[in-house]
Amino acid sequence: MTEPEWRTAIARVRPNEIIVRGHDLMDLIGRHPYADVVFLLLSGALPGGNEGRMVDAMLVAASEHSVVAPSVAAARYVASAGVPLQAAVAAGTIGLGDHHGGAVEAAVRVLLDERDPEAVCRALKEEGRRLPGYGHVVHDPDPRAGRLLEVAGELGLRGQWCARAEALEPAAEAVFGRPLRMNIDGALAALLLELGLDPALGKAFYVIARAPGLVAHVFEEQTRERPYRDVGWERVEYDGPESGSVS
Amino acid sequence: MTEPEWRTAIARVRPNEIIVRGHDLMDLIGRHPYADVVFLLLSGALPGGNEGRMVDAMLVAASEHSVVAPSVAAARYVASAGVPLQAAVAAGTIGLGDHHGGAVEAAVRVLLDERDPEAVCRALKEEGRRLPGYGHVVHDPDPRAGRLLEVAGELGLRGQWCARAEALEPAAEAVFGRPLRMNIDGALAALLLELGLDPALGKAFYVIARAPGLVAHVFEEQTRERPYRDVGWERVEYDGPESGSVS
Amino acid sequence: MTEPEWRTAIARVRPNEIIVRGHDLMDLIGRHPYADVVFLLLSGALPGGNEGRMVDAMLVAASEHSVVAPSVAAARYVASAGVPLQAAVAAGTIGLGDHHGGAVEAAVRVLLDERDPEAVCRALKEEGRRLPGYGHVVHDPDPRAGRLLEVAGELGLRGQWCARAEALEPAAEAVFGRPLRMNIDGALAALLLELGLDPALGKAFYVIARAPGLVAHVFEEQTRERPYRDVGWERVEYDGPESGSVS
Amino acid sequence: MTEPEWRTAIARVRPNEIIVRGHDLMDLIGRHPYADVVFLLLSGALPGGNEGRMVDAMLVAASEHSVVAPSVAAARYVASAGVPLQAAVAAGTIGLGDHHGGAVEAAVRVLLDERDPEAVCRALKEEGRRLPGYGHVVHDPDPRAGRLLEVAGELGLRGQWCARAEALEPAAEAVFGRPLRMNIDGALAALLLELGLDPALGKAFYVIARAPGLVAHVFEEQTRERPYRDVGWERVEYDGPESGSVS
Numbered sequence: 009m010t011e012p013e014w015r016t017a018i019a020r021v022r023p024n025e026i027i028v029r030g031h032d033l034m035d036l037i038g039r040h041p042y043a044d045v046v047f048l049l050l051s052g053a054l055p056g057g058n059e060g061r062m063v064d065a066m067l068v069a070a071s072e073h074s075v076v077a078p079s080v081a082a083a084r085y086v087a088s089a090g091v092p093l094q095a096a097v098a099a100g101t102i103g104l105g106d107h108h109g110g111a112v113e114a115a116v117r118v119l120l121d122e123r124d125p126e127a128v129c130r131a132l133k134e135e136g137r138r139l140p141g142y143g144h145v146v147h148d149p150d151p152r153a154g155r156l157l158e159v160a161g162e163l164g165l166r167g168q169w170c171a172r173a174e175a176l177e178p179a180a181e182a183v184f185g186r187p188l189r190m191n192i193d194g195a196l197a198a199l200l201l202e203l204g205l206d207p208a209l210g211k212a213f214y215v216i217a218r219a220p221g222l223v224a225h226v227f228e229e230q231t232r233e234r235p236y237r238d239v240g241w242e243r244v245e246y247d248g249p250e251s252g253s254v255s
Numbered sequence: 256m257t258e259p260e261w262r263t264a265i266a267r268v269r270p271n272e273i274i275v276r277g278h279d280l281m282d283l284i285g286r287h288p289y290a291d292v293v294f295l296l297l298s299g300a301l302p303g304g305n306e307g308r309m310v311d312a313m314l315v316a317a318s319e320h321s322v323v324a325p326s327v328a329a330a331r332y333v334a335s336a337g338v339p340l341q342a343a344v345a346a347g348t349i350g351l352g353d354h355h356g357g358a359v360e361a362a363v364r365v366l367l368d369e370r371d372p373e374a375v376c377r378a379l380k381e382e383g384r385r386l387p388g389y390g391h392v393v394h395d396p397d398p399r400a401g402r403l404l405e406v407a408g409e410l411g412l413r414g415q416w417c418a419r420a421e422a423l424e425p426a427a428e429a430v431f432g433r434p435l436r437m438n439i440d441g442a443l444a445a446l447l448l449e450l451g452l453d454p455a456l457g458k459a460f461y462v463i464a465r466a467p468g469l470v471a472h473v474f475e476e477q478t479r480e481r482p483y484r485d486v487g488w489e490r491v492e493y494d495g496p497e498s499g500s501v502s
Numbered sequence: 503m504t505e506p507e508w509r510t511a512i513a514r515v516r517p518n519e520i521i522v523r524g525h526d527l528m529d530l531i532g533r534h535p536y537a538d539v540v541f542l543l544l545s546g547a548l549p550g551g552n553e554g555r556m557v558d559a560m561l562v563a564a565s566e567h568s569v570v571a572p573s574v575a576a577a578r579y580v581a582s583a584g585v586p587l588q589a590a591v592a593a594g595t596i597g598l599g600d601h602h603g604g605a606v607e608a609a610v611r612v613l614l615d616e617r618d619p620e621a622v623c624r625a626l627k628e629e630g631r632r633l634p635g636y637g638h639v640v641h642d643p644d645p646r647a648g649r650l651l652e653v654a655g656e657l658g659l660r661g662q663w664c665a666r667a668e669a670l671e672p673a674a675e676a677v678f679g680r681p682l683r684m685n686i687d688g689a690l691a692a693l694l695l696e697l698g699l700d701p702a703l704g705k706a707f708y709v710i711a712r713a714p715g716l717v718a719h720v721f722e723e724q725t726r727e728r729p730y731r732d733v734g735w736e737r738v739e740y741d742g743p744e745s746g747s748v749s
Numbered sequence: 750m751t752e753p754e755w756r757t758a759i760a761r762v763r764p765n766e767i768i769v770r771g772h773d774l775m776d777l778i779g780r781h782p783y784a785d786v787v788f789l790l791l792s793g794a795l796p797g798g799n800e801g802r803m804v805d806a807m808l809v810a811a812s813e814h815s816v817v818a819p820s821v822a823a824a825r826y827v828a829s830a831g832v833p834l835q836a837a838v839a840a841g842t843i844g845l846g847d848h849h850g851g852a853v854e855a856a857v858r859v860l861l862d863e864r865d866p867e868a869v870c871r872a873l874k875e876e877g878r879r880l881p882g883y884g885h886v887v888h889d890p891d892p893r894a895g896r897l898l899e900v901a902g903e904l905g906l907r908g909q910w911c912a913r914a915e916a917l918e919p920a921a922e923a924v925f926g927r928p929l930r931m932n933i934d935g936a937l938a939a940l941l942l943e944l945g946l947d948p949a950l951g952k953a954f955y956v957i958a959r960a961p962g963l964v965a966h967v968f969e970e971q972t973r974e975r976p977y978r979d980v981g982w983e984r985v986e987y988d989g990p991e992s993g994s995v996s
Contacts, residue, residue: 321735322738323732324732326579328576328579329575329576332576332579332597333572333576335572336573336598336599336602337600337602337604338600342599345596346580346596349589350580350583351583352580352584352589353584354584354729355583355584357584392732483601484572485570485639486570487570488570493568
């Protein structure tokens, strides 16, 4: 292959002109909230109804969760080593992996599974897997899920997918034998479907929404903590072979 | 140092509770636009006036500029190699460097320089440097700068820093001998100061604002292009030593 | 979970002491080539025979392939934006994805498939997949594969897995209807198995081996090219909706 | 700027041919140790004497330091979130910043300062800065520095720069009032100069050398630890405003 082809349906840049998905960017600035533009970039069209306001609530819900997230801890370690802000944020962003923001996509697949909710849970249990989007390491229940569904109700966007997500709660309790309440990932998954967005964009939401939280943590680390955050050698337990025990 | 200390003034997470800079996150979701929360995370307080709407316009202005940015080209190359969405976005984010989003911070320093605008320009010229935040590789003028100042005027936020940024245009033309119009970086720098934000957060704006653009490009590359984007060996000119010419 | 546990069998650091997998690092420095230490870190033991020399050849083979690799193009775009060397290298490293260095692991799975070589190829073809580790976008054949097997022969490490990798060539030609010669990924996969390393470490080899190549390209970009590498707006074809065509 | 130029003196790829800095890569594989090729890629020429063996020792010395490094902690947090190996390694690599591997470059600048060693130390002290390359958070002295100089002596490469680095120890003690012994960064800085390499390549050494250590830690985290490493909410102290205290 010789000639690299740059082809895109996202935006056209020509001298003094920036078109984003069919809209002059200058007509968007100051007239549409950022959440509308996020929806436009992800879906290809501006919101026809309350989708932008829903996206806004979803972005706020996922924007920050203190240092209690591997991505934030990683970003702060990297920031402490003396790197530019955007590079430390990027280190954190890499960490929005399958077990972090990625649960949204797994939860979408569960919601799209047309079997009975208990059957879905039983199948997961038999594979030794958890129900993605339900249960939380700190919260019980995760207050963000309930609040997001409340907002969806106010905006007329609490439809079949929210109902399905709620129906999974009693099913999960029956199958897994303990209460498993919807968390933010489960709620985001249901709302992604209510909004008609591509289910593969689950992680995308976290990547966008968490950026200001990561920025704030990196900036705080840079301006308030001493350089070179260190786990401390006394706190690392080595359980490999002793010196001299191997030849 | 033994015990790693995690100390933060950004957010507190306790079971079923998330406090962000003194606000219950549940009270923010659905009640405050994302731009307000970005302002809260960066400044420590919710907007008292139109700051949130200004931030909104700034985020929209910087959200997307097609493939015409090194960060986007990098993100698409990385995406083509078969990596998760957030990792490819992070590769692009790393590239929001001193010559990319970083010009905002350099432009802030120029605005804070208390000398006469022509004196500032002359000093830069003597050092062989450009005027950061003025001139653009594609646009002349960059339409985003004018539109942002227009919105600032509508919101009552077009103050001394915007005036100073505008005064640099004729000064730059006089000193550098050609028209140098304010670009988006110059406008963001002036508005950062109008908003009272820390001048060191210039790059932070780009990191947050460009996230959905990078996400859209990575997703498009993953879903629409063939894997393994290749520059093509014929397009690489090797000008090192010939084989056999070195021993 | 409260207390983060740092547990590792890789190394112990105590004041004035660094033990790596049971060896005093001071005994390794200057006495063992780096390739031996790479083998030690990956396998848990120093080479008992020629494994270190084989690793050395494998690292050299994968160290550099000019700009003709998405990871290198990405690293250079990022470097051009004005970031520290290690950050630009990292952007490239992210790009050693499933379609880049990741083919080694896919090729290992093919080698471990116990069916007849033609049956393996037929199964791939029926799924619409390629044979990983065979064929190359530029080379035919990839000279690195042959050279690596030659070295393996000299070192007494050209065993059953190399034989199996070679047997796939005629099988692939028969099934896919065109010559498909082993490439560097196929050779690395066979040698990984000859060395008894964990098959999941295929990509690990690329990550280690390509580091100096990426470093050299980033350094060259920083020291020899102008800042802000730009694809050029004229080279980007926009095929989204026209402005005004959407409401 | 329209046409992206790919120009490089590092390598030429043409069908069935890979030339690296004037050498056929096939002639390097199995004939030159990886450290020679690292030297070739960084300097432009194969070692004429013992430089390759010195590079080998330097790579081994910097290859691993347990979890006691911000880059490794970051890489493990990111790995725990469920991302591909190369992406987690890259997160760690970003963290080889100015306070991590970057001290090598700062130490080179100190060695190149032609003033009397005590004058150099006094100047740093007056600026409130430390002496880069001397002192260590865990070791006193860092055993890698002494071992590297020992190897340099064996290889006939212990010249003026090593002598200068050693002369800084008593000067630092006299000025800063406590023993400050050369650490690995100081030794690498001196050896970089003995090898005639570009002083700006200090961080480059760490980026290359630490790759296998980072790979081993990421692989261990992926294969041996539970997903989603969490700092634990109880260990994070929030000292921002209380909820309700702000309006």
